[in-house]
Amino acid sequence: MSKDVLIFVECKDAVPRKASLELLSAGRQIAEKFSSVLFAVVMGSDMKNAAGIVSGYTDKTIVVDDGSLAEYGWDLMSSVLEGILTKYSPAIVLGTSSMTGKDLFPRLAARFQAAMVSDAVGVDLEGDGLKIKKPLYGGKVISWVAPGPEAMLIATFRPNSFAVNEPGRNGEIIEEKMNVSKDPGITVVSSTKAGSKKVDLQEADFIICGGRGMKAAENFSLLEDIADLMGGRVGASRTVVDSKWRDYDDQIGKSGKTVSPKLYIGCGVSGALHHIMGMDTSKVIVAINKDPNAPIFQYADYGIVDDAFAVLPALKEELKKVREDS
Amino acid sequence: MNVLVFIKQVADTEARIIISSDQKSLEIENKYTVNFFDEFAVEEAIRIKEALKDVQITVCTFAPARATEALRTAIAMGADRAVRIDSTNFATDDPLIVARALASYAKIEGFDLILCGRQAMDDESANVGAMVAEFLNIPHVSQISRLHMLDAGRAEVENEIEGGKKVSEVTLPALFTAQKGLNEPRVPLITGVMKAMKTEITVLDPASSGTPFGPIDDGSSRVSVLSYELPAQRPSVRIIEGETPEEKVKGLVRVLKEEAKVL
Ligand SMILES: Cc1cc2nc3c(=O)[nH]c(=O)nc-3n(C[C@H](O)[C@H](O)[C@H](O)COP(=O)(O)OP(=O)(O)OC[C@H]3O[C@@H](n4cnc5c(N)ncnc54)[C@H](O)[C@@H]3O)c2cc1C
Ligand SMILES: Nc1ncnc2c1ncn2[C@@H]1O[C@H](COP(=O)(O)O)[C@@H](O)[C@H]1O
Numbered sequence: 001m002s003k004d005v006l007i008f009v010e011c012k013d014a015v016p017r018k019a020s021l022e023l024l025s026a027g028r029q030i031a032e033k034f035s036s037v038l039f040a041v042v043m044g045s046d047m048k049n050a051a052g053i054v055s056g057y058t059d060k061t062i063v064v065d066d067g068s069l070a071e072y073g074w075d076l077m078s079s080v081l082e083g084i085l086t087k088y089s090p091a092i093v094l095g096t097s098s099m100t101g102k103d104l105f106p107r108l109a110a111r112f113q114a115a116m117v118s119d120a121v122g123v124d125l126e127g128d129g130l131k132i133k134k135p136l137y138g139g140k141v142i143s144w145v146a147p148g149p150e151a152m153l154i155a156t157f158r159p160n161s162f163a164v165n166e167p168g169r170n171g172e173i174i175e176e177k178m179n180v181s182k183d184p185g186i187t188v189v190s191s192t193k194a195g196s197k198k199v200d201l202q203e204a205d206f207i208i209c210g211g212r213g214m215k216a217a218e219n220f221s222l223l224e225d226i227a228d229l230m231g232g233r234v235g236a237s238r239t240v241v242d243s244k245w246r247d248y249d250d251q252i253g254k255s256g257k258t259v260s261p262k263l264y265i266g267c268g269v270s271g272a273l274h275h276i277m278g279m280d281t282s283k284v285i286v287a288i289n290k291d292p293n294a295p296i297f298q299y300a301d302y303g304i305v306d307d308a309f310a311v312l313p314a315l316k317e318e319l320k321k322v323r324e325d326s
Numbered sequence: 327m328n329v330l331v332f333i334k335q336v337a338d339t340e341a342r343i344i345i346s347s348d349q350k351s352l353e354i355e356n357k358y359t360v361n362f363f364d365e366f367a368v369e370e371a372i373r374i375k376e377a378l379k380d381v382q383i384t385v386c387t388f389a390p391a392r393a394t395e396a397l398r399t400a401i402a403m404g405a406d407r408a409v410r411i412d413s414t415n416f417a418t419d420d421p422l423i424v425a426r427a428l429a430s431y432a433k434i435e436g437f438d439l440i441l442c443g444r445q446a447m448d449d450e451s452a453n454v455g456a457m458v459a460e461f462l463n464i465p466h467v468s469q470i471s472r473l474h475m476l477d478a479g480r481a482e483v484e485n486e487i488e489g490g491k492k493v494s495e496v497t498l499p500a501l502f503t504a505q506k507g508l509n510e511p512r513v514p515l516i517t518g519v520m521k522a523m524k525t526e527i528t529v530l531d532p533a534s535s536g537t538p539f540g541p542i543d544d545g546s547s548r549v550s551v552l553s554y555e556l557p558a559q560r561p562s563v564r565i566i567e568g569e570t571p572e573e574k575v576k577g578l579v580r581v582l583k584e585e586a587k588v589l
Contacts, residue, residue, distance in 0.1 A: 012488075012489075072488065074466075075465070098488065099468070099469070099487060099488050100488055102445075102452045102468065103456060103468045104456075105453075106425075106452070106453040106454075106455070106456035106460070107456045107457070107459070109421075109422065109453070109457065110422060110456075110457040110460035113422065113540065113548070114422075114548065115420075115548035116422065116451075116453055116457075116548070116549070117549060118421075118450075118451045118452060118453055119450050131552060135450070135557070136449060136450065136554075137343055137447070138339065138447065138450070139557055140343055140557070141343055141345065141352065141554050141555075141556070141557075142555050142556065142557050143551050143552075143554050144551070144552045144553050144555070145419075145549055145550070145551055146550055147549055148547070148548045148549065151548040183465045184497075185464070185465040186465045186467070186494050186495070186496050186497075188493070188494050189482065189493040189494060189495055190492070191487065191491070191493070192490045192491050192492075193489050193490035194489055194490050200488070200489070248506065255362055255506050256506075263582065263586075263588040273339055273340070274339060277339070280557070281557075284586045284588050286578065286582070287563070292565075297563045297565070298563070299560065299563075300563045301560060301563065302564050302566060302578060302581060302586075303564070303566065304565070304574045305565060306574060307571070310571035311574065311575060314572040314575040314576075315575045315578075315579075317575075318575050318578075318579040319589075322579060322583060322589050
């Protein structure tokens with residue numbers, strides 16, 4: 001049986017998301033191991049440009065360009081994917097464990113009776129098959145999971161699970177017309193997009209997270225400035241969200257979002273277990289806290305023990321220099 | 327109206343988890359709670375009942391006997407009936423098996439509305455809700471933050487989407503998964519707790535009650551856990567010293583650049 005790999009590419013403003021480029025890079029390694037074909041599927045409205053970028057990574061890029069796919073809906077997307085998975089029958093389907101991925105793939109897995117592994121953070125290609133690394137219990141335990149031999153595997157990964165490689169290919173682009181079917185039971189009344197040009201919190205490489213130690217909503221502008229400078233995002237602890245200083249969208253932790261940026265900086269965050277669960281897969285963790293005994297120092301790589309309000313202006317200046325040099 | 331709520335009993339955040347020496351199994355300290363997001367689902371069902379009166383709330387779990395406690399918590403909050411589909415001897419690592427067991431029960435009983443949590447805190451998989459909806463061939467909406475019952479068997483829900491919010495009107499029967507913020511779950515009153523103690527909990531054997539959506543026996547599991555391990559330990563923290571905050575920051579930026587190579 002072939003072990004073809006298919007990547008579901010997510011786009012933002014018709015550009016492939018970084019998380020999808022990561023999957024394309026990882027998918028290449030998997031396809032090489034099994035000497036199989038690497039497919040990608042790009043769907044939406046006006047996707048030519050995105051397909052061009054994606055084809056730099058794949059053997060075959062399937063584009064479904066259809067005005068009725070402009071807005072996301074699991075009903076629309078799953079009907080298209082159903083057609084594609086049936087026609088091309090890949091053995092391994094990879095997606096991002098984004099809001100879209102979490103909404104869409106379980107339905108497809110049930111439709112195809114597929115092995116479903118979600119919210120994974122890595123793969124192991126040593127040995128015969130494919131092993132998937134998936135954290136459990138808020139990251140307290142790591143499990144290694146294998147799909148059954150006959151089943152189609154659908155796996156979703158957290159953003160920042162893989163490095164993005166150089167494209168360097170010129171794969172075939174296949175334009176497909178697929179049946180888009182809508183669930184008659186759902187009518188969208190309205191949808192509001194914050195219209196933010198900023199990266200998603202879960203996809204950000206750089207996160208500076210404020211805790212109760214930031215004292216007030218207006219002080220988060222200090223963090224916003226640094227996040228903007230670094231092309232990253234501001235996160236928040238639950239206490240901050242409960243105090244209405246920041247939106248729930250920004251909350252990192254057990255009852256908020258799970259993030260794994262390259263660099264996480266916590267400012268005035270104590271490091272309660274509930275918070276740590278949402279960020280301990282970050283590559284590098286920095287803590288800024290005036291209390292040397294704050295639990296966050298047990299999880300951090302680097303720490304500054306000082307008043308955040310004295311540290312942050314200096315940090316902004318130093319980071320500005322780094323940016324200007326590069 | 328019949329409302330069904332799926333709840334899962336999960337290990338508490340504080341519970342100690344020990345990996346067996348062969349790395350094949352986990353030993354979990356006996357500290358369990360109702361899954362964080364499932365409490366919002368139970369609470370929402372109770373609010374619907376309070377508003378519409380003629381509503382019966384059933385809470386259901388696919389779990390071993392220890393989860394009886396979680397069902398009692400839901401009854402104490404205000405659910406009417408509780409059902410435990412016995413999961414002993416089933417491979418609950420495969421979300422399809424869990425979803426088949428739950429969907430089968432829903433199919434046999436028939437429900438107008440199904441609520442569940444957006445994600446379980448132990449497996450963190452966020453699969454079961456949408457899978458059940460797919461088996462039952464009904465619409466679902468993930469991560470709802472508001473629910474409003476309309477007349478004629480419809481509901482209006484708000485949910486979070488990539489970078490924004492969406493409001494949809496959905497024809498029942500439908501399944502919704504609860505996000506934090508949907509409501510404030512109540513703390514059971516002592517009278518509720520008393521009632522819960524006396525409530526009979528139905529226990530079903532899935533093998534005899536039937537599973538119209540496919541097999542759930544061990545052999546039908548599509549995934550297997552090969553091993554468990556502890557996450558890689560970080561080396562202990564390096565505190566960056568300095569006379570002034572500026573000096574500390576300079577030191578920090580230098581190590582981030584030269585040592586950690588993240589700038
Ligand atoms: C079921 C459940 C789910 C939860 N989910 C989450 C979650 O998803 N995310 C989350 O974050 N929490 C969550 N929590 C809450 C969590 O347990 C903590 O209460 C919370 O993370 C604490 O937030 P904090 O660190 O901002 O505040 P605190 O714990 O109050 O810490 C403030 C810190 O700021 C420091 N500080 C004060 N002033 C300064 C200053 N001038 N300069 C530098 N440092 C300063 C203090 O030393 C202290 O360490 C959850 C709790 C429960 C029960
Ligand atoms: N074994 C189970 N019994 C009852 N409900 C469950 C079970 N597993 C998951 N659920 C429900 O499905 C939601 C999502 O779980 P999961 O897909 O495991 O993250 C949970 O919040 C529960 O509401």
